[in-house]
Amino acid sequence: MFVKEAMTHDFKALSLESTLREAVRIFQNDKIGLLPVVDANNSLLGAFSRYSLYRALLNDCSLDTLIEPYIIHDAVSIYENEELKDASLLLTEHNTAHAIVISEDNRVSGIFGHADINRSYHIEYSAVVNSLNSLLQQMHTGALAVDHTGKIVVMNPAAESMCGRTSESTVGLALSELFPDLQDSLRSIELQAVEPLIRHVTIKDRKLLITCNSLSNEDHYWGGLFLLQDFTDYETIAGEFDINKKLELALEKTIEMSSDAFVLVDKEGHIRRVNQATCELMKMSKDKIMHTSVHESLPEIRLEETLSAGIQRESFEAVMIGKHHCMVTRVPIFQGNEVVGAIGRIVYRNLNKWKNVMNRLDNLEKEVSYYRAELSILGGSEFDIDDILSKSEEMRQLKYLARQAAPGFSTVLLLGESGTGKELFARGVHNASRRPGRFVKINCAAVPIELWESEFFGYADGAFTGAKRGGKTGKFEDANNGTIFLDEIGDMPLSMQVKLLRVLQEREFERVGGNQTIHVNVRIIAATNKDLEQMVASGDFREDLYYRLHVIPLHIPPLRKRAEDIPLLATSVSKKFSHLMGIEPITISPVAISLLMAHHWPGNVRELENVIERAMNCMNGRVLESHHLPDYLVNINSRPNSETKKALSTFTNNSGIPENEQTTSVYYKKKVSEAEKEAIESALQLANGNRTAAAKILGISRSQFYKKMNMFNIL
Known part of the structure; x- marks a missing residue:
């Protein structure tokens, strides 16, 4: 309801030439406590109230005195198109009983007061009550x-x-x-x-x-x-009706949407329902099939036998219907102990395609199972710091320190190159802390600068144009009693670093556009691949924030400094992609492992995953060989570093590779070539010289096989 509908329209106004006598006469006749003072155009100049009159009389003014000296120039006014609720609040805020109503063209159009509010509410209330009473009675x-x-x-x-x-x-x-x-x-x-x-x-x-x-x-x-x-x-009837409707609907949808043919018969053997697939099999329309005898229309499926008292369960057999090889399933329909009908299912379309669909479904189930396990590891309480795969002594000590720091409240700073597993450590610390709240991740490098504050701290209702009604919580509120993981902290703008520092110090903040202080209990874990000390020195990162974050630093070593982990990680990654591809687990050959261990790995574990995924898409057999790896790994032109040599020595000693030949990349290329040549010659012997068969034995394409033969001068 609006002010225009509730205000007093019939009012009298005063002018600057009006006297106290005129005001007294209006007050006495109209029983109103506030009069607008207007000019010749009915524009508001001010107001004259009973208190203005009292003040004039106390100054011993005669009733013929002009009202101008006692006009209230800052009188409360309100527009006539404002809502009644807002107008009521305005009167309360200004502690006044009346306000002057202004039209859209800024002319005085009425007087509005508490009495108008009460009258409007009473009218509205009476109408609602009468309507409700009538509704309730009827x-x-x-x-x-x-x-x-x-x-x-x-x-x-x-x-x-x-x-x-x-x-x-x-x-x-x-x-x-x-x-x-x-x-x-x-x-x-x-x-x-x-x-x-x-x-x-x-x-x-x-x-x-x-x-x-x-x-x-x-x-x-x-x-x-x-x-x-x-x-x-109605309860019993409705229950039975609901069950029957659901069964009927389920049956109808099942048989109509299926690519298999369905035939439903009554206890007399008359066809009561078929789907479109049945019509295609019989090459007849539904009208010609319905209500005919199943024995005459489809004698091959012998569905009438299922109606006999001796058949009590599902039967299954292969039959020929016309030129189609079919698999027929027959199921009796019981009501109590009586057979009241039967349903036949005929699988007649390409059975090989049906088998392929089942294989694809099986692979999809494996993929879903894998992703469910991955979600459990990455987001659930089952993931543990010890689940981070490593044989490195440095990583063992790092995991021990992370577990020791987990139960505390102190900030953890994860330092390391991209792809080293900083997020895994962050989730492991959170889960080991047993904090009841959530693990909330935010990538500081991915948030647009204009959205930083609202993303971190949320915003209040009406904070800006387009804001969600009721406001929105920020990441810190979402992570209350839990952990917030600030990934790529080195990319945080300086303006936000100041606000983050306050949260770290005070554990409180305000939403954008809000004035309520929100207190949070949040564990901070930050991560970066940048040199924060250098950024502090260059003025790109606040020194006070750096020392607030640098409480428990964990330096995660790159993969090149823990080469002994590569065989373990490569095997784990291959199992992961075996699940995704729906294939049996593969084996990685010793030569391929040696090449992986000799690589520098600037992209760390993430690069290793990409290499294994690419190689598995290139192979046809069950063994990942060196020729499946990218060329930049096979053609190694630099010496391995000392850490790689040490790890490679441990692996090759267990694989039978001479220790005195492990120092140069020439050895690796030589061994790869020898292994490939020997494999090709052996395959040719097994295939009696048939090159196509030999290529299939090796699991490579025929063109790739010919290319290798030319490379090694094999005739």
């Missing part, structure tokens, strides 16, 4: 209303019939006296639950379904409404 649904104390204040005739008592004997009773089972519902709606509660109760052998709704105005609870429906006579 509706077939029972209705009970209770006040904030839980006492019944309204009971309509339908509720009287359902409860078996009159309104006169019920109104004034506590709801718990009539429905003891609804006591918990009453407590719930007092909490102003958004969703209505539904309860089943029994009263005097009547089964009622009761919907409980909270009646409140903003934050004030003033009662509840209970709607009653009698399901005594």
Whole structure:
């Protein structure tokens, strides 16, 4: 409702030439406490109130004195198109009983006061009450209303019939006296639950379904409404009807959408339902098939045999229908102990395609199973720091330090190159901390600078144009009582570093556009691949923030400094992609492992994953060989570093490779060439010189096989 609809339209205005006598006469006749003062164009100049009159009389002014010296120039005014609620708040804020109403062209159009508000609300309330009373009396649904104390204040005739008592004997009773089972519902709606509660109760052998709704105005609870429906006579019928409808709908959808043919017959053997696939198999329309004898229309499936008393279960066999090889399933339909029909399923389309679909479904199930396991590891409580794969002594000490730091509150700073597994350490520390809250990750390098503050701290209702109604929580609120992982912290703008520092120090912040201070209990884990000390020296990173973050630093070594981990990681990655590709686990040859261990790995574990994935897409057999690896790994032109030599020595000693030949890349290229040549010659011997068969034995393409033969001068 708007001010224009509630204001006093019939009013009198004063001018600068008006006297106190005119004002007194209007006050006496119109019983109003505020008069607008306008110019010749009816534009507002000010206001003259009863208090203005009293002030003039106290100054011993005569009634013929002009009102101009006593005009209120800062009188409260309001536009006529404002809502009644906002206008009421305005009067309260200014502690005044009246306000002058201004039209859109800034002319005085009325007077608005508390009396207008009361009158409007009373009219609206009376209309609503009359409508509600009429509705309650006429509706077939029972209705009970209770006040904030839980006492019944309204009971309509339908509720009287359902409860078996009159309104006169019920109104004034506590709801718990009539429905003891609804006591918990009453407590719930007092909490102003958004969703209505539904309860089943029994009263005097009547089964009622009761919907409980909270009646409140903003934050004030003033009662509840209970709607009653009698399901005594319909419950059994509705249950049976619902089951039958569901069965019928399920059957109809199953047979109509299936690519297999379905035939449903009654106990007499007459066809009652077929799907489109059946029509395609029989090359007939549904109209010509329906209601015919299944023995005459489709004698091959022998569905009439299923109707005999001796067939009690599903039967399955292969038959020929026309030129189609078919698999037929026959199932009897029982009602009690009596067979009332049968259904036949005919799989006649390309059975090889059907088999391929089943294989694909099996692979998809494996993929889903794998991703479920991955989600459990990365996001669930099952993931542990010890699940980080490594044989390195440095990594062992690092995991020990991470586990020691996990239960505390101190900030952890993860330092290391891209792809070394900083996020795995962050999740491991969170899960080992047993903090009840969530693990919330935010990539500081991926957030647009204009969204930084709202992303971290959220925003209040109406904070900016396009803001979500009710506001939005930020990452720090989401991570309360948990852990927030600030990845790529080195890319955080300096303006946000100041705000982050306050959260680290005070554990509190305000939303964008809000004024309420929010306190949080959050564990900070930060990560970066940048040199923060150098950034501090160059002024790109705040020194005070750096020392706040640098409480428990964990330096994760790159893969090139822990080459002994490469065989373990490569095997794990191959298992991962075997799941994804739906293939059996593969084996990585010693030569391929040696090449992997000799590489520098600037991309660390992430690069290793990419290499294994690429190689597995290039292979046809069960063994990942050196020729499946990218050329830049096979053609190594630099010496391995000392760490790689040491790890490679351990691996090659276990693989039978001479220790004195492990120092130069020439050895690796030589061994690869020798192994490939020997493999090709052996395959040719096994295939009796048939090059196509030899290529299949090796699991490579024929063109690749010829290329290798030319390379090694094999005739």
